[in-house]
Amino acid sequence: MIVDNALYRDGERVDLGCEPGDLTAVRGSVSEPHDFTWVGLFDPTSEELARVAELYGLHELAVEDALSAHQRPKVERYGDSLFIVLKTLWYVDEQDAVETGEISLFVGPGFIVSVRHGDGASLTDARHRLEASSQVLVHGPSAVVYAVCDDVVDRYEEVANSLQEDVDEVEESVFSDGRTNDSARIYVLKRELAEMRRAVLPLREPMNRFAAGTVGGVHRDAGPYFRDVADHLARVADTIDTLDSLLSTAFDAHIAQISIQQNDDMRRISAAVGLVAAPTLVAGVYGMNFDHMPELHWMFGYPWALGLMLLSSLTVFVISKRSGWL
Incomplete structure (x- = not known):
């Protein structure tokens, strides 16, 4: 479905009085050199995405990738537009599970199209924060790319903090006086860290390129904002490595504890x-x-x-x- 569809001019949202599904009316309202539109879709059907692709001239291969929603994080260029894929993460504490979704961004001259899959990847808050910050929004589609990336990486940090709490619980259990069976939970947490690593690590190189201003289609003036995102992403990557190392150490200690208990x-x-x-x-x-x-x-x-x-x-x-x- 089409969640939102808006025209932005000089860092402000323009009220056109159109329904989100009226793609042609919003697109046809672009009149100023720095105007751009942002179309947001959630789990679209092939027909809905085909309408958007036809209106904005999206490449068929990128459209196919956005529709299938099983891509690794990447940045690809198709003509004068970019296709960006981000993995979204959220944590289900009761199951020690990292759930994943996906956001695809089509970035072109005067437009950006976001295609979202997964329940934990809403961009409504990111859109509202961006609309409240006109000094960022004036950067056009690049500002939307930043806002989406920043929101996604912030969620990575939330997931990393939740995993940190669970790893602390495992360490406390392993070194407790009682007999515990922590090997199964350690395996589950290491598997979820691997899932998180698959989302985080491929994104580091594109964020560094955005920060350096070497990617056409992303405004160089937006570089400082992407440097902040890249810094947070690097921090999350370091946390993942640290937690994985702690779990490996905890597993070795757990095995040693079992051996000591058997000797006793x-x-x-x-x-x-x-x-x-x-x-x-x-x-x-x-x-x-x-x-x-x-x-x-x-x-x-x-x-x-x-x-x-x-x-x-x-x-x-x-x-x-x-x-x-x-």
């Missing part, structure tokens, strides 16, 4: 066996029924055997306790 269990089992084996040996000797055995016909022979069993068990217990086996 074996020592306790060995000590328990010793407690039973010593009196069993005495009982076995006195249960062989030979006539000529020490103290066999002694009146106190039975208490003597029981006392010997108790003494042997006590000896094993003291030795095991001192060595930390019990």
